[in-house]
Every structure is written in C-alpha cells, then in structure tokens.
Amino acid sequence: MRKASLLALLAAVLAILPAGAADQALIDAAKKEGKVVVYSITSRIANAAKAFEAKYGIKVEAYDLKDGELIEKVSREVPGNIAGADFVICQDSGRVYGQLIAPGYLVNYIPESMKQVIPTKFQNPLIFQFINKVFIYNNEKVQTPVIQNVWELTEPKWKGLVQFKDPKQEGVNANFLTMLTSPEWSAKLEKAYEEYYGKKLVLTTKNAGYEWIKRFFQNGLILGNSDTSISENVGIKGQAKTTMGLFVFSKTRYEATKNLSLAPMPDVKPFAGFMYPAFIMMTKNAKNKNAAKLFIEYLLTPEGFAPWSKDVGSYSSNPNIPINKEDFPVSYWEPRLVFEDPAYLFENRADVEEFVNTISAR
Amino acid sequence: MTFWNRLRFWIRKPQNVILLVLAVLLTFLTVVPLISLMRDTFIVHSSEIMSVRGSKLGDFTLFHWRKVFLDGERSYRLFYQPFFNTVIVSLASSIIAILLGGAVAWLVTRTDIKAKGFISTVFIFPYIMPSWTLAMAWLNFFRNGLTGGARGLVTALTGWVPPTWFSFGAFPISVVLGLHYSPFAYILIGGILKNMDANLEEAALILKASRAKILLRINLPIVMPAILSTFLLVFSSSMSAFAVPAFLGTPVRYQVLTTQLFRTLNGLNPGYGYIMALVMIVVGLGILAVNQWYVGKRKSFITVTGKSSNISYMRLKNLRIPLTVVLLLLVVLIAIVPLLSFLIESFIMAPGDYRPSNFTTLFWVGEGREDIGGGEPGILINPSVYQAFWNSIRLSVAVALVAGTIGALAGYAIVRARGTKLSSFVNNLSFFPYLLPSMAFGAIYLSMFAQPFLVLPSLYGTFALLVLIGSVKYLPFASRAGINAMLQLSNELEEAAIIMGVPWRKRMTHILIPIQKSSFLSGYFLPFISCMRELALFVLLVTPANRVITTLLLQYNEKGWNQWANAINLLIIIVVLVFNTLINRLTGASIDKGIGS
Numbered sequence: 001m002r003k004a005s006l007l008a009l010l011a012a013v014l015a016i017l018p019a020g021a022a023d024q025a026l027i028d029a030a031k032k033e034g035k036v037v038v039y040s041i042t043s044r045i046a047n048a049a050k051a052f053e054a055k056y057g058i059k060v061e062a063y064d065l066k067d068g069e070l071i072e073k074v075s076r077e078v079p080g081n082i083a084g085a086d087f088v089i090c091q092d093s094g095r096v097y098g099q100l101i102a103p104g105y106l107v108n109y110i111p112e113s114m115k116q117v118i119p120t121k122f123q124n125p126l127i128f129q130f131i132n133k134v135f136i137y138n139n140e141k142v143q144t145p146v147i148q149n150v151w152e153l154t155e156p157k158w159k160g161l162v163q164f165k166d167p168k169q170e171g172v173n174a175n176f177l178t179m180l181t182s183p184e185w186s187a188k189l190e191k192a193y194e195e196y197y198g199k200k201l202v203l204t205t206k207n208a209g210y211e212w213i214k215r216f217f218q219n220g221l222i223l224g225n226s227d228t229s230i231s232e233n234v235g236i237k238g239q240a241k242t243t244m245g246l247f248v249f250s251k252t253r254y255e256a257t258k259n260l261s262l263a264p265m266p267d268v269k270p271f272a273g274f275m276y277p278a279f280i281m282m283t284k285n286a287k288n289k290n291a292a293k294l295f296i297e298y299l300l301t302p303e304g305f306a307p308w309s310k311d312v313g314s315y316s317s318n319p320n321i322p323i324n325k326e327d328f329p330v331s332y333w334e335p336r337l338v339f340e341d342p343a344y345l346f347e348n349r350a351d352v353e354e355f356v357n358t359i360s361a362r
Numbered sequence: 363m364t365f366w367n368r369l370r371f372w373i374r375k376p377q378n379v380i381l382l383v384l385a386v387l388l389t390f391l392t393v394v395p396l397i398s399l400m401r402d403t404f405i406v407h408s409s410e411i412m413s414v415r416g417s418k419l420g421d422f423t424l425f426h427w428r429k430v431f432l433d434g435e436r437s438y439r440l441f442y443q444p445f446f447n448t449v450i451v452s453l454a455s456s457i458i459a460i461l462l463g464g465a466v467a468w469l470v471t472r473t474d475i476k477a478k479g480f481i482s483t484v485f486i487f488p489y490i491m492p493s494w495t496l497a498m499a500w501l502n503f504f505r506n507g508l509t510g511g512a513r514g515l516v517t518a519l520t521g522w523v524p525p526t527w528f529s530f531g532a533f534p535i536s537v538v539l540g541l542h543y544s545p546f547a548y549i550l551i552g553g554i555l556k557n558m559d560a561n562l563e564e565a566a567l568i569l570k571a572s573r574a575k576i577l578l579r580i581n582l583p584i585v586m587p588a589i590l591s592t593f594l595l596v597f598s599s600s601m602s603a604f605a606v607p608a609f610l611g612t613p614v615r616y617q618v619l620t621t622q623l624f625r626t627l628n629g630l631n632p633g634y635g636y637i638m639a640l641v642m643i644v645v646g647l648g649i650l651a652v653n654q655w656y657v658g659k660r661k662s663f664i665t666v667t668g669k670s671s672n673i674s675y676m677r678l679k680n681l682r683i684p685l686t687v688v689l690l691l692l693v694v695l696i697a698i699v700p701l702l703s704f705l706i707e708s709f710i711m712a713p714g715d716y717r718p719s720n721f722t723t724l725f726w727v728g729e730g731r732e733d734i735g736g737g738e739p740g741i742l743i744n745p746s747v748y749q750a751f752w753n754s755i756r757l758s759v760a761v762a763l764v765a766g767t768i769g770a771l772a773g774y775a776i777v778r779a780r781g782t783k784l785s786s787f788v789n790n791l792s793f794f795p796y797l798l799p800s801m802a803f804g805a806i807y808l809s810m811f812a813q814p815f816l817v818l819p820s821l822y823g824t825f826a827l828l829v830l831i832g833s834v835k836y837l838p839f840a841s842r843a844g845i846n847a848m849l850q851l852s853n854e855l856e857e858a859a860i861i862m863g864v865p866w867r868k869r870m871t872h873i874l875i876p877i878q879k880s881s882f883l884s885g886y887f888l889p890f891i892s893c894m895r896e897l898a899l900f901v902l903l904v905t906p907a908n909r910v911i912t913t914l915l916l917q918y919n920e921k922g923w924n925q926w927a928n929a930i931n932l933l934i935i936i937v938v939l940v941f942n943t944l945i946n947r948l949t950g951a952s953i954d955k956g957i958g959s
Contacts, residue, residue: 037907043738043921046738061906061907063906063907065906066920068629069628072628073906075408076808076822077822077823077905080812080813080820080823082820082822082823082905084823084905094412095409095630098411098412099408099409103408168625168629222613223612223613223615224613225608225609225612225919225920225922226919227922228921228922229922229924231922232922257711257712258711258712259712259715260712346412347412349412349630350413350631353629353630354440357436357439357440358435358439
C-alpha cells in the first residue's frame with residue numbers, strides 16, 4: 001500500500017520533471033518580453049501556442065508557412081534587420097543549410113535541460129521533430145499491402161492511380177527525389193529491380209534513381225496541391241479502383257472524422273517513403289530572445305509536444321516523449337525510409353528539379 | 363530672359379505641374395523596377411548558388427538566358443511549351459470573354475430584353491470573385507476520377523463522367539478565365555453600344571441593308587475599338603493569371619508562364635522567372651502597340667460614340683421571353699450557382715457526402731477540432747480571419763484613395779495638356795503597370811525595397827509597401843476613368859471659371875468633379891474591388907503579420923482545408939457586394955457602369 005503510493009509519487013515526479021525544468025530566471029525574463037513570434041511549417045503550432053500562452057501568460061504570434069515561403073521570408077527579413085520571427089520551425093535541409101544556416105541567419109539554441117536528453121546527433125542544428133511520408137493505400141476493398149516493390153508503380157496496372165504532392169510546391173518532396181539519385185539509393189533501386197523482375201535494369205537515364213523517377217512520373221502520376229486533399233482523394237470510400245499515394249503519414253489521423261479508408265505500407269522495397277527533420281532555431285535578430293528560448297524548451301517537453309505526439313507520424317527528437325501507440329519509433333522507420341543528406345542535396349537538387357521538369361506528362 | 367518667362371508661364375498651369383510630378387514619380391515606380399528586373403536576369407541570387415556552379419551571390423552570369431532559351435529539350439519544357447500554352451489559353455479566354463460579354467452587352471443595351479437590372483448586376487459577379495474560386499467551383503462540378511477522390515456534382519447528378527480534357531488543362535482554364543473577364547467585355551462594349559446613335563442603323567434599314575450587313579458594316583466597326591481594348595485587357599490579364607492554371611492545370615501538368623514563374627521565383631531559380639516576366643511584358647507591349655495603331659487609324663469613328671438622343675431598342679418580338687429566360691439561366695449558372703456550391707461545401711464534414719447528417723457549422727462558428735485541420739476555429743470566430751480581413755479592407759481603401767486621386771489628377775492633366783509630348787509620355791506610363799504581370803511586379807518590388815532604396819528606408823514587411831504597389835498597379839484603371847471623365851467635358855466650363863479668376867483647386871472641387879462625379883468615383887471603385895480580390899500581386903510581399911484575406915484563402919486552399927476556403931470566399935463576395943451596393947446607393951457609381959462609360 002505504502003510502497004505503491006510511493007511509486008506513484010515517484011512516477012508523478014518523473015513525469016513532471018522534464019516539463020518543469022525551465023529556469024526561473026529565464027521565465028521571468030521571458031514574461032518581461034511578454035510576446036514571441038514563430039514561423040512554423042506545421043499548423044499544429046497554433047495548439048501548442050495556446051497551451052503555452054495559458055501556462056506562462058506570454059502572447060504567441062504563430063504563423064504557419066510553406067517551407068519555401070518560410071525560407072524566403074527569413075532570408076529577406078534577417079539581413080534587412082526587419083522584425084519578423086523570433087524563432088522558426090523549418091524544413092528542407094538543402095536550402096535551410098545553404099540559405100539560412102550558412103550565412104548565419106539562423107542561430108542554434110539548445111536548452112540546458114535538453115543537452116543530456118536529446119541525442120547529440122540531433123543537436124546541431126537542433127531537430128524539433130521528424131516527419132514521414134509513406135506509401136498509403138485505400139484499404140476499403142483490400143486489406144493487405146497492394147505493392148511490395150516501388151518498381152510496381154511504374155507498371156500499367158497503377159497508371160493514373162498514384163498521387164504525390166507536387167515537388168515544385170514543397171522542397172522536401174524534391175529532396176526525396178534528389179536523394180534517390182544518390183549512389184546509395186540508386187544502387188538499392190537497381191538491386192530492387194533485379195530482385196523483382198529477375199533481370200538487369202536497362203537505363204535510359206544517368207542511373208537507377210533517375211530511371212525510377214522518370215518511369216514513376218510518366219506512369220500518369222497525379223501531382224496534388226496539398227497532402228490533406230491527397231489523403232482525401234486516396235482515402236474516400238466507394239472508388240472503383242484501389243488508389244494509393246505517397247503522403248504525410250499523420251494525415252491518416254483524419255480517417256475517422258472524414259470517413260476515409262487509409263492504411264500504410266511500411267514494408268515496400270527498397271523504401272516505404274521518406275523521413276525528414278524539422279529544425280527549431282532562433283533568428284539572428286530575434287527581438288524576444290528569452291521568450292523564444294522558453295517556448296523552444298517547452299516544445300521539446302512532452303507537454304509542449306502534445307499536439308503532435310497524440311497522432312501518428314510525428315517523432316520528437318526528445319526520446320523521452322512517447323509516440324502514438326499505433327506508430328513505430330524512428331528506429332523502426334530508419335531502415336525503411338529515405339533520409340535527407342544536406343550536402344548531397346545542396347549539390348544535386350537543382351539538377352534533379354530540372355530533370356523532373358523535363359519529364360512529359362505521358 | 364524669355365526662357366525664364368516661358369518657364370514661369372508654363373509652370374503656372376496646374377496640368378504641367380501635375381504632369382511633371384507624375385512623370386518623375388512614375389518613372390521611379392515603373393521604369394526603375396523594369397531596369398531592376400532586367401538586371402536581375404543577369405545576376406546570381408542566393409538560391410542559385412546551388413545551380414550556377416562555382417558562383418558567388420551577385421555575380422554576373424548569362425546562365426539564366428542560356429537555360430531559358432538555348433538549352434534544347436530543357437528550354438522547351440521550361441519556357442517554350444509553357445509560352446505556347448499561355449498564348450493559346452489567353453487567346454481562347456479573350457475570344458470567350460468578347461463573344462459572351464459582347465452578346466450580353468448587345469442584348470442588354472440594344473434590345474428590349476427583360477430583367478436588365480438583374481442581369482447587369484449579376485453578370486459582373488464572376489469579376490468580383492477571386493478568379494481561382496471559379497476554378498474551385500469548376501472542380502466542385504466537373505472533376506472526374508483523374509485525381510481520385512469523389513467525383514464532381516455533375517457526375518453525382520447525371521452519371522456523366524467528364525473526359526479529362528474537360529476537367530483539367532487548357533479547356534477549363536480558358537473557360538474559367540473567359541467567364542471571369544467577360545464583365546470587362548460587357549462593360550467596355552456595352553458602354554459604346556449604349557451611346558450608339560440608332561439613326562445609323564435606321565438609315566441602313568431604309569437603304570434596305572440586310573440585318574447581317576448592318577451588324578457587320580455598322581455595329582461591328584463602331585464597337586471595334588472597344589473589342590480591341592477588351593482583347594488587350596483580357597489577354598494581358600489572362601496571361602498574368604496564376605491561380606486558375608495552378609488549380610486546373612497542375613493535375614495534368616499543364617504549365618503556363620505564370621506557374622513556371624511562381625515555381626522559379628519561389629524555388630531555386632528566380633533568374634529564370636525574371637526572364638519569363640520580361641517576355642510577358644514584351645508581349646503585353648506588343649498588343650498595346652497594335653491596339654494603339656488600330657485606334658489611331660480609326661480615329662474618325664470616335665465622334666460616333668458621342669451621346670445621341672435617339673436610342674431605340676430593337677424589338678425581339680417572339681424571341682423576347684425565350685431569350686430572357688436563356689440569358690437569366692446563363693447568368694444564374696455562371697454567377698449564382700458557384701456561390702451556392704461554396705455555401706454547401708462550407709457546411710460539409712466528410713468530402714463528397716451530401717446527406718443532411720453530414721452537415722456541420724463547425725467551419726463557420728465551431729471552436730475547432732484537433733482531429734480536423736489541426737484545431738483551426740471556424741472563420742467567424744477566428745482571429746486570423748478577422749485580422750486578414752481588416753488588413754484587406756484598409757489596404758483596399760488606402761489603395762483606392764491613392765490610386766483614385768492620382769488617377770483623377772492624371773486624367774485632368776493628360777487631357778488638358780493633350781498633344782504635348784509630356785502628356786502622352788505620362789499617359790503611356792500610367793497605363794504601363796497594367797502590362798506588368800502581377801507576380802513579377804511583386805517580385806521586383808520585393809527585391810527593390812527589401813533594402814533601403816535611394817531616399818526610402820527598407821519597406822519590406824510594411825503596410826506602406828502593399829499600398830504603394832497596389833496604387834501603382836491599379837493606377838491604369840483610375841487614370842482611364844479620369845481621362846474618360848475629362849474627355850466628355852467641354853473646355854468652356856473650366857475656361858469660364860478661369861476668366862472669373864476662380865483658383866484651380868476650387869475649379870476642381872466645385873465644377874469638374876461634381877459634374878463627372880460618377881466617372882471619377884469609378885476610378886476609386888475599380889482599384890478597391892481589384893485590391894480586395896488580388897492575390898498574385900501581394901503573395902510575395904505580405905509578411906505573416908500583414909497578410910490579407912486572399913493570401914489566407916490561398917493558404918487554406920493549399921492545405922486542402924476546403925470548407926474554410928469556401929466560407930471565406932463567400933465572405934469576400936458578400937463584402938464586395940455590400941460595398942458595391944452602398945456606393946451605388948450613395949453616389950450612383952457602380953462597377954457595371956465603370957470602365958467604359
């Protein structure tokens with residue numbers, strides 16, 4: 001009896017600890033500033049902002065921007081010393097490294113309480129979360145994964161039935177395509193082709209990565225404007241043919257409310273999709289430095305990350321934050337998904353974008 | 363000595379002072395940006411360090427020009443094909459707009475068709491709506507299974523599945539743009555037809571000319587200048603339209619110059635984009651030149667458009683009722699039905715399910731639910747919607763005041779100093795912004811004003827920059843209205859006042875403006891409307907804190923939050939209509955009496 005309550009107390013203390021770890025001096029300084037401005041690529045920042053406001057009484061101006069838009073804004077505002085964001089949550093490694101970090105527009109800040117918690121490899125630049133886009137199909141008629149190998153998507157049976165967000169509209173999609181042309185992934189794609197068809201791949205392009213992109217796009221691939229509408233288009237019930245797409249895993253959270261049929265296929269060879277980091281960094285000319293620091297720290301705690309962690313498809317860099325019960329940890333996804341390599345992206349992204357632009361619709 | 367005297371005499375005339383100030387100001391605001399644009403086609407921008415190997419920021423390069431024009435297959439995909447697509451779509455939409463708008467204008471002004479007031483008001487709705495919302499309506503009705511998901515309402519109601527060319531690509535883009543701009547044709551052609559002297563038609567009738575011959579040899583030549591103006595306006599507007607091709611073309615990868623422009627300016631290759639913008643400006647100038655050459659050649663017809671006391675309506679006889687019904691149906695179809703579809707879509711929970719149980723007020727007044735759209739509250743209780751709306755309204759009012767006033771002054775000065783070189787220079791300069799594609803214009807202002815420029819501090823992120831670009835962009839509307847108003851006024855009125863020693867300011871406020879009140883007011887009104895629904899011009903310039911309602915709307919659209927988007931769209935139209943009615947009641951001016959009169 002006594003032991004049990006002691007354990008419960010201990011558990012409660014442990015649960016509170018990381019959340020309440022913010023330094024009192026920082027809190028006071030932040031409250032004095034009274035306000036913080038954040039640009040973010042995830043819309044759920046609004047919910048976190050509400051909770052933060054309630055907790056500290058510091059007003060949050062949270063703006064939800066597209067990744068390229070955010071990069072453009074910051075690369076104008078910081079050098080022009082225009083008061084914009086105090087900190088940002090941004091994505092698209094190639095451009096963030098080259099356009100924002102290299103010229104020093106963004107500054108890394110790791111809260112003291114997180115230095116021992118977040119793995120060192122996620123600390124510079126500090127990663128807020130990982131996001132994944134995976135192959136998802138409409139499981140209204142078929143309950144088992146409809147493809148085993150990505151080369152199937154280049155076959156006539158999938159012509160006009162696959163959706164993907166326009167890589168021109170979101171950098172991370174172009175990054176994914178670019179990574180496929182890297183030596184590592186083009187070798188894997190070549191091997192996957194041989195395993196599936198039992199013959200060698202005949203190239204009409206530079207390597208297997210380019211080849212897959214070309215055939216994938218030429219097979220009537222439908223490019224969408226938003227992952228949300230793609231999830232609706234794929235998942236809506238009563239379609240004549242089974243459809244699928246490569247889109248944000250967390251959109252499966254709409255399954256119940258929007259009456260959709262969606263199921264992921266995590267075991268497609270040689271990749272089931274891609275995963276990319278969202279960075280959390282301060283701007284060089286941040287006006288509300290302390291409030292920004294406090295909010296950054298808050299977002300890295302279980303409490304602050306709650307708007308994301310309650311659904312699948314969001315993975316905090318803080319390993320103490322549990323992920324959704326129906327999801328798998330990053331370590332599960334790691335061998336299954338394509339990750340970004342900023343250096344390779346910086347060198348090759350422009351070429352791949354140009355290549356994609358020359359692929360005709362048919 | 364005589365030189366100084368002449369200068370003093372010259373400067374004493376208010377029109378000369380106005381022209382001089384405008385010439386300097388407009389050079390600064392339109393010609394300098396153009397030069398800056400040209401410069402941008404030769405330098406390496408921050409995002410291009412990736413693609414221009416071994417270069418530094420700001421280096422001189424011919425890379426962009428080579429890639430856009432001389433890189434074989436790549437240039438074809440990057441530039442030539444989108445260019446041809448742009449020409450095709452712009453031509454087709456101009457023809458649709460002229461045929462539809464012209465036909466309705468003729469029926470309303472020259473025949474005894476019924477319900478003229480209703481038709482005249484409702485026919486301009488498509489122009490008030492942001493153009494891409496018509497594209498959304500098209501998708502609501504006609505989308506086939508291509509993009510997966512639910513099929514359109516037409517399929518749900520009739521079982522007919524539209525072929526892909528009907529749902530996406532050149533055809534729907536042309537039709538939607540044509541519908542959106544047909545009010546232009548209606549206003550311009552209608553303005554001429556309304557004032558046309560029926561004696562001409564009657565004279566021809568007496569001479570036993572056939573109906574067809576009258577139409578071809580009398581009506582057509584008279585409205586030809588208006589048709590050409592319409593063509594100029596619709597063609598350049600369609601050419602610089604971005605959102606419609608983005609929505610209707612992307613699924614089938616049908617690219618036009620603006621979609622390429624947006625991609626390159628926002629992406630890795632702004633240099634390409636600046637070249638494409640330059641091409642669009644050159645095309646616009648070409649059309650303007652043809653237009654002016656034609657109008658110049660046919661100068662003699664202008665006298666015909668003077669007011670006539672003899673306006674008789676053609677009797678439609680047996681056709682009167684059927685034609686009225688057809689026209690009403692058409693107007694309802696293109697102007698009211700899309701509104702209904704926005705209304706319905708804004709109440710739907712799960713997409714494509716129109717059963718009553720699926721209706722919800724969540725997107726209007728709901729607190730927002732975590733599991734739908736990340737907890738975004740309904741638009742009527744959403745602070746960001748109110749903020750954006752307030753920004754839009756104060757921006758539009760400010761732009762209307764600035765553009766309208768300058769336009770009226772410009773009109774006065776240009777007409778009073780007619781025939782001088784300075785006058786025609788300012789005249790052309792004040793129309794020039796119309797030919798600058800909105801998005802490119804925004805991009806240039808962005809790069810010009812992101813750092814301190816001459817006497818100006820860095821304007822980026824300020825509200826003033828939005829007002830500035832809006833005022834310049836819509837000055838053509840206002841200056842056209844001002845010129846038209848002044849041209850209709852005879853000189854004697856002002857001369858009489860001059861002889862009486864009435865000062866200039868009093869002449870303007872007590873004589874000229876009161877007489878041509880409604881014409882001048884339309885010079886304020888058009889910039890207001892255009893500003894309320896403008897997207898491309900502001901999309902690159904707004905910072906999150908001063909975003910306007912249309913950029914917010916596009917954001918909802920892009921995220922796929924269609925219910926919020928449909929609801930906001932409806933709100934914009936309602937607000938503009940309320941303003942239209944208010945101004946109409948108070949002053950007698952309204953948009954359907956606008957440009958042409």
